Amino acid sequence: MSLLSLHRLTASYGDSQALFGVDLEIAEGEAVAMMGRNGMGKTTTVHCICRMLPAHGTLVFDGHDLSRLPSHRAARLGIGLVPEGRRCFRDLSVTENLIAAARPGHWDAARVEALFPRLAERRGQRAASLSGGEQQMLAIGRALMTNPRLLILDEATEGLAPTVRQEIWQAVAALKAETGMALLVIDKSLKELRWACDRAVILERGRSVWSGTMAELTPEIGERHLGL
Amino acid sequence: EVKIGMITTLSGGGASLGIDTRDGFMLAMEAAGRDDVEVIIEDDQRKPDVAVQLADKMIQSEKVDILTGIVWSNLAMAVVPAATAQGKFYLSTNAAPAQLAGRGCNPNYFSVSYQNDNLHEAAGAYAKSEGYTNPFIMAPNYPAGQDSLNGFKRFYGGELAGEVYTKLGQTDYAAEIAQIRASGADSIFFFLPGGMGISFLKQYADSGVDLPVMGPAFSFDQAILQAVGEAAMGVKNGSNWSKDLDNAANAAFVSGFEETYGRLPSLYAAYGYDTANLLLSALDVAEPSDAEAFRAALKAAEFDSVRGEFSFDTNQHPIQDIYIREVIKEGEVYTNKIVATAIEDRSSAYVDECSMN
Amino acid sequence: MSPILLAEQVLNGLQSGVMLFLMAAGLTLIFGVMGLINLAHGSLYMIGAFAAAAVAGATGSFALALVAALAAAAAAGALIELLVIRRLYARDHLDQVLATFALILILSEGTRWLFGSFPLYLNMPAGLSGTVTLPGGIVYPVYRLALIAVGIAVALGLWWLNARTRLGIRIRAGENDREMIAALGVDISKLYTLVFAIGAALAGLAGALVGAIQSVQVGMGEPVLILAFVVIVIGGIGSIKGALIGALLVGLTDTLGGVLLPELFKLFTDPASAAATGSAFASMAIYVLMAGVLIWRPTGLFGART
Amino acid sequence: MADPVLATHGLSKAFGALQASDAISLELRAGEIHAVIGPNGAGKSTLIAQICGSLAPDAGRVEFLGRDVTQESTQARAARGLARTFQTSALAMEDTVLQNALLGALGASGRPWRFFSRASRDAALLDRAEAALEAVGIADLCELRTAELSHGQRRQLEVAVALTLEPKAFVMDEPMAGLGQEGSKRLTGFLDGLRAQAPILLVEHDMDAVFALADRISVLVYGKVIATGSVAEIRRDPLVRDAYLGDEA
Amino acid sequence: MSRERLLNGALLLALIVIPGWALYADEPFTITLATRAVIFALAAVGLNIALGLGGLVSLGHAVFFGIGGYAMGILASHAQSYTPLIEWPFVIEGTKSMPVIWLVAIVASSAAALLIGLLSLRTSGVYFIMITLAFGQMMYFFAISWPAYGGEDGLSIYVRNGFPGLNTLVPIQFYGLCLALLCLVLAFNARLMRSPFGLALDAARQVPERVRAVGLDPRRLQLVALVISGAITGLAGALFADLNRFVSPTMLSWQMSGEIMVFVIIGGVARLFGPVAGAGIYVLLEHLLGGVSEYWQIFLGLVLLMVVLFGKGGVVGMIAGRRRDG
Numbered sequence A: 001m002s003l004l005s006l007h008r009l010t011a012s013y014g015d016s017q018a019l020f021g022v023d024l025e026i027a028e029g030e031a032v033a034m035m036g037r038n039g040m041g042k043t044t045t046v047h048c049i050c051r052m053l054p055a056h057g058t059l060v061f062d063g064h065d066l067s068r069l070p071s072h073r074a075a076r077l078g079i080g081l082v083p084e085g086r087r088c089f090r091d092l093s094v095t096e097n098l099i100a101a102a103r104p105g106h107w108d109a110a111r112v113e114a115l116f117p118r119l120a121e122r123r124g125q126r127a128a129s130l131s132g133g134e135q136q137m138l139a140i141g142r143a144l145m146t147n148p149r150l151l152i153l154d155e156a157t158e159g160l161a162p163t164v165r166q167e168i169w170q171a172v173a174a175l176k177a178e179t180g181m182a183l184l185v186i187d188k189s190l191k192e193l194r195w196a197c198d199r200a201v202i203l204e205r206g207r208s209v210w211s212g213t214m215a216e217l218t219p220e221i222g223e224r225h226l227g228l
Numbered sequence B: 001e002v003k004i005g006m007i008t009t010l011s012g013g014g015a016s017l018g019i020d021t022r023d024g025f026m027l028a029m030e031a032a033g034r035d036d037v038e039v040i041i042e043d044d045q046r047k048p049d050v051a052v053q054l055a056d057k058m059i060q061s062e063k064v065d066i067l068t069g070i071v072w073s074n075l076a077m078a079v080v081p082a083a084t085a086q087g088k089f090y091l092s093t094n095a096a097p098a099q100l101a102g103r104g105c106n107p108n109y110f111s112v113s114y115q116n117d118n119l120h121e122a123a124g125a126y127a128k129s130e131g132y133t134n135p136f137i138m139a140p141n142y143p144a145g146q147d148s149l150n151g152f153k154r155f156y157g158g159e160l161a162g163e164v165y166t167k168l169g170q171t172d173y174a175a176e177i178a179q180i181r182a183s184g185a186d187s188i189f190f191f192l193p194g195g196m197g198i199s200f201l202k203q204y205a206d207s208g209v210d211l212p213v214m215g216p217a218f219s220f221d222q223a224i225l226q227a228v229g230e231a232a233m234g235v236k237n238g239s240n241w242s243k244d245l246d247n248a249a250n251a252a253f254v255s256g257f258e259e260t261y262g263r264l265p266s267l268y269a270a271y272g273y274d275t276a277n278l279l280l281s282a283l284d285v286a287e288p289s290d291a292e293a294f295r296a297a298l299k300a301a302e303f304d305s306v307r308g309e310f311s312f313d314t315n316q317h318p319i320q321d322i323y324i325r326e327v328i329k330e331g332e333v334y335t336n337k338i339v340a341t342a343i344e345d346r347s348s349a350y351v352d353e354c355s356m357n
Numbered sequence C: 001m002s003p004i005l006l007a008e009q010v011l012n013g014l015q016s017g018v019m020l021f022l023m024a025a026g027l028t029l030i031f032g033v034m035g036l037i038n039l040a041h042g043s044l045y046m047i048g049a050f051a052a053a054a055v056a057g058a059t060g061s062f063a064l065a066l067v068a069a070l071a072a073a074a075a076a077g078a079l080i081e082l083l084v085i086r087r088l089y090a091r092d093h094l095d096q097v098l099a100t101f102a103l104i105l106i107l108s109e110g111t112r113w114l115f116g117s118f119p120l121y122l123n124m125p126a127g128l129s130g131t132v133t134l135p136g137g138i139v140y141p142v143y144r145l146a147l148i149a150v151g152i153a154v155a156l157g158l159w160w161l162n163a164r165t166r167l168g169i170r171i172r173a174g175e176n177d178r179e180m181i182a183a184l185g186v187d188i189s190k191l192y193t194l195v196f197a198i199g200a201a202l203a204g205l206a207g208a209l210v211g212a213i214q215s216v217q218v219g220m221g222e223p224v225l226i227l228a229f230v231v232i233v234i235g236g237i238g239s240i241k242g243a244l245i246g247a248l249l250v251g252l253t254d255t256l257g258g259v260l261l262p263e264l265f266k267l268f269t270d271p272a273s274a275a276a277t278g279s280a281f282a283s284m285a286i287y288v289l290m291a292g293v294l295i296w297r298p299t300g301l302f303g304a305r306t
Numbered sequence D: 001m002a003d004p005v006l007a008t009h010g011l012s013k014a015f016g017a018l019q020a021s022d023a024i025s026l027e028l029r030a031g032e033i034h035a036v037i038g039p040n041g042a043g044k045s046t047l048i049a050q051i052c053g054s055l056a057p058d059a060g061r062v063e064f065l066g067r068d069v070t071q072e073s074t075q076a077r078a079a080r081g082l083a084r085t086f087q088t089s090a091l092a093m094e095d096t097v098l099q100n101a102l103l104g105a106l107g108a109s110g111r112p113w114r115f116f117s118r119a120s121r122d123a124a125l126l127d128r129a130e131a132a133l134e135a136v137g138i139a140d141l142c143e144l145r146t147a148e149l150s151h152g153q154r155r156q157l158e159v160a161v162a163l164t165l166e167p168k169a170f171v172m173d174e175p176m177a178g179l180g181q182e183g184s185k186r187l188t189g190f191l192d193g194l195r196a197q198a199p200i201l202l203v204e205h206d207m208d209a210v211f212a213l214a215d216r217i218s219v220l221v222y223g224k225v226i227a228t229g230s231v232a233e234i235r236r237d238p239l240v241r242d243a244y245l246g247d248e249a
Numbered sequence E: 001m002s003r004e005r006l007l008n009g010a011l012l013l014a015l016i017v018i019p020g021w022a023l024y025a026d027e028p029f030t031i032t033l034a035t036r037a038v039i040f041a042l043a044a045v046g047l048n049i050a051l052g053l054g055g056l057v058s059l060g061h062a063v064f065f066g067i068g069g070y071a072m073g074i075l076a077s078h079a080q081s082y083t084p085l086i087e088w089p090f091v092i093e094g095t096k097s098m099p100v101i102w103l104v105a106i107v108a109s110s111a112a113a114l115l116i117g118l119l120s121l122r123t124s125g126v127y128f129i130m131i132t133l134a135f136g137q138m139m140y141f142f143a144i145s146w147p148a149y150g151g152e153d154g155l156s157i158y159v160r161n162g163f164p165g166l167n168t169l170v171p172i173q174f175y176g177l178c179l180a181l182l183c184l185v186l187a188f189n190a191r192l193m194r195s196p197f198g199l200a201l202d203a204a205r206q207v208p209e210r211v212r213a214v215g216l217d218p219r220r221l222q223l224v225a226l227v228i229s230g231a232i233t234g235l236a237g238a239l240f241a242d243l244n245r246f247v248s249p250t251m252l253s254w255q256m257s258g259e260i261m262v263f264v265i266i267g268g269v270a271r272l273f274g275p276v277a278g279a280g281i282y283v284l285l286e287h288l289l290g291g292v293s294e295y296w297q298i299f300l301g302l303v304l305l306m307v308v309l310f311g312k313g314g315v316v317g318m319i320a321g322r323r324r325d326g
């Protein structure tokens, strides 16, 4: 049974419709990449899953119908979000950012700091004054503090140095292997997605137009839907 | 048919004064039972511009003949000059600032209550007669406060232990009480209307300083005393009215007010009541449309004042006795009784400046 | 002026500062931490005082009166949050200003409708009345010393809540990004209701405690409101320490300004006009202080720099 | 050799104990793209802030067009022709895309004190704004409110606003961030042509773009420039590989 | 034609028709009420330039309103008593001529706005709200205790000032004068909103760092906006004092600042006719509810609350929908 399943999902910002029918299945422990050009609805889909934007259609997580739950209830079911643009709590220190999200489980501040030693160095610093990359690490750490079963990474490596990016992908892979956490990943680097994910869906103008395993994602498909 | 417009404060922090004014006024009106007199009552919210607007409305669209009811001097200053300039009569139930008694006096303006300085003057006269030689005097820093201290000094005339202006609306008087303690004063005179007086008296009572206290009646009036409680006991205050004044009109007023409204009347109620009766007495003689005759009828003051003897001076402010009252407790209720007459037949300090002599 | 009197006035200034902090404490929480401009804070203060006066009048017990003040203000706060404030977090400050301005009208006139227009009686408990003599010979009311103690306790409690508890951290996180903290599984709405009720209860407590030495009447909350805003802004929004220090500064400036400025002017003019001019400047003093602090430090003494 | 368009001499800035810039001296010459790379938190954005005037250095100088501008305000430097893009988009979200571009054109015109004429009818402003939007490929979005744009589209607008200034030098903080593969490719091509118009100081983590574009690369680590050189030299440098590039080299 | 334009037209028409009807039906007080609304609208249009366009939430606009009022009070009272305003270094006489008074009001309030702006614009957000409040309170307490011009009692002018060719004591003529000024200012405001200056100011409100990065100084833009705003509110103050033939420190109080702000918010922030709608509705409510009950302010509060909770963007926003620029 899949952990998350979306079927014919539609959503609008006020009068303008952004999603016209997105289908997506993620099984327990699976890593799925969501791809598409700029403005095709990837982030919108994520917002629907996290209940930050009302949606129509089927939206089921672990047997619970999400579409009636407020955002915090969806998160408590085990959906962790690393949002686009980081959105760290500016006026809180690094440690406080982590504490704010903490829920019981095997992730705690010490483990996050072990994963990102840079954060340990900046423990007391206000999030707003962190460098871009440091904020990104903090956003990932913060999502882990909720001990999610599904971790959503929306452009989580944006603005990270190549070395750090590699570290993060390794950490993500390790997480998956170790804890059986499922992943929904949005990222622009196809190379890294191939490495980290099992399957992919492609969105185009608010619709899911292709899905399959990473092996099935041929250059032709990439060219047609992603403009590669 | 005569229309009277009453503009007074019925909402917000100062509402209790306006409500008493209105209730006293209406008590007399209803007792008279005249159906040819209509009273229109509006709430000025204690804002001068609203008062002006209401006066305009009453004059322009209700076509009233007479205005009355304003509690506060600054509102009176906003309304009275313009209203009298348009030929309307104004009868003051309370506020009577110096300008309107002196250079700004007007044939169509009558103060039925007093001139603002009177009650302070009474306290000054009392301080002198008691032989105080070193009073500490205090008032908020605004025109009425400055008039108050000047009024006190006018009749006291001696040395002062200290003279302090507080901030308008101040609520904490620890600093002033410390100054009083250190000043070596033998008595205290203060004018702090409304909540300011309540705060001061509560804090003073708890400060360990124990000097005789004097003030104008405003801070020891019926409505306020209950909120001050024990802390006000024994305070001497200057007033031109008291509920124990011994005359028939007053007895009828006090019992009638208590019966109708279920509480004891205040100064403001008494002024309202007298104003209504003065008006009614004049209406018996002349119509407001005949301004000359009506003015003369008002000026004759042929009515039974709750204050006993009552007449108008040339500036159309009262000539009356002013007393000293002491705060006492009657059963569960705090109230006042007259203990002395401070000044007999007092007019006002500004009468000579008025050109209506 | 003798040194002992000066010392006493400094003490008075500090004391009035702590009292100001007590009045501002609830607002610090709501405004400083939740970022909500709540003009109706003064009304909650008034509700506390009226509830206390009513219960003290009925039962004669000051302790019960305090409980009533806390309960009534907290309940009013929770109700206001649920019905009105809740819809305003996402809006800008202006909508909050208008809505809470409307609440002032409703609450003030509602209170007047319930309790009438006359000031109420509320006095301190007999056990706390009277004075003690402090070292140095300063005679000081016991009740005011008790107020200082309560003020300091509230300051410590708030600081602890804000900086040391997860509740405090989450509230501040919500102030930065409500949507995000909810997406991390925190029921921020419930937290905000709770915080608002706590802030309201603190306002009610202050109303009852301060009401015992001031006048309990409709409209008593508005001057307090402005002073409380002054205090918080001088200290820097969101900083409990700042609010306390701001309160002390304001208390000292206000008290010493009122005492010293007339003395100063006595050097130049006669006592009567010196008293008037001095006090005129004194009434502007705290605003001059606030403007000065903000010009020097645009986000207050301890506010977050950007 | 001609004078550099933009140069820093010994720029230093500390945040408490942290030395975010440590005596940085860099040059941007006419016609070149000079990339600055380095690990996260190395001090790249801090360097840009000092170059553009939003942060005052503790020591050192910034020279622009041969003039010492260290003491000048941000807006004065911009008025001299220094254009920047922000790492986190700084756009007027309530306004339309076109209005954002018009703002840039207005800034470049240096005449904001006009109270009666209509901004959107000013042909000179309009031409500039539309040309810039066209250049980055979002001309068709010009009536949308900026808040309605996707993240990537905002990044494109960010570059367009800088273009409207027709500056003497560009300073760009991660312009590729948030762009998809296709978008990056397109922007890369565009920047390639832009260097003829004005040189670019480019901070970027997208190594494909950096390697494709840069004439020279400086590597910043812990606030210090540890290496400057051509693409090939930098790719070979073991220090840089270790500190930053990893397997990307 | 957009709904907002229709609404604006309807409002303008109401401002002409209602007093016209009142004149016909001989209801002079309705004209006075309308004059009050128009003057408040003018003050709020002034504030709206700072607040709506510039994002400068000033809780001190009563300063400008009051300065305008006192400009009229002081000049007219000196003219009334035939005493010169100052005698040294040169003699300045009072005046009862409206155009001169307006000019003085505008100059004085812009000067005050410049000074307050220079000091206050170092801060932003809530701190700006509070520092403007502080300046307001300073002026207020100064006026209360400054005896020369009446202190708290204020200054009474017995007869309204004059305007060449008009009898300002006739309510409809004075109304016409005020309305003409309001229309003039609205026309100016409409141009301003779309002008290059308006564009830059709007951006300075949203992203000052961007404005700096394109070479403009956001603080200077905001300062100019504040000065324009203060000048208009000052003009309204002079008219208001003339309407009441009276000026007092309440014109300088923070409640007055709050009221002007309330006009803007209920009408619709940054909407051209928002302040007009807001002031009109407020004056009307005050007038109608005042007779309902002694506790009428409860109802006023409820109405205001409904407007904020259910009408995003004020009354104009409710009727005309979201703002469209360009």
Ligand SMILES: Nc1ncnc2c1ncn2[C@@H]1O[C@H](COP(=O)(O)OP(=O)(O)OP(=O)(O)O)[C@@H](O)[C@H]1O
Pocket: A013, A016, A018, A036, A037, A038, A039, A040, A041, A042, A043, A044, A045, A084, D147, D148, D149, D150, D151, D152, D153, D178, D180
């Ligand atoms: N707040 C909003 N209001 C209105 N429209 C929006 C809003 N946010 C996004 N859109 C529109 O919805 C569409 C999908 O946007 P979304 O942010 O989901 O794209 P995306 O696939 O995440 O793109 P990117 O890679 O650029 O982040 C876009 O065309 C955008 O214009």
Ligand SMILES: Nc1ncnc2c1ncn2[C@@H]1O[C@H](COP(=O)(O)OP(=O)(O)OP(=O)(O)O)[C@@H](O)[C@H]1O
Pocket: A122, A129, A130, A131, A132, A133, A134, A159, D015, D018, D020, D038, D039, D040, D041, D042, D043, D044, D045, D046, D047, D087
């Ligand atoms: N205001 C500040 N106070 C304290 N530390 C700061 C401040 N601003 C930046 N820093 C620190 O200075 C260092 C350099 O930051 P900077 O933003 O310049 O990094 P960067 O090179 O741009 O990194 P990235 O590539 O991640 O954006 C970081 O460690 C950051 O935490």
Ligand SMILES: [Mg+2]
Pocket: A042, A043, A044, A084, D150, D151, D152
């Ligand atoms: Mg996206």
Ligand SMILES: [Mg+2]
Pocket: A131, A132, D044, D045, D046, D087, D173
């Ligand atoms: Mg950076």
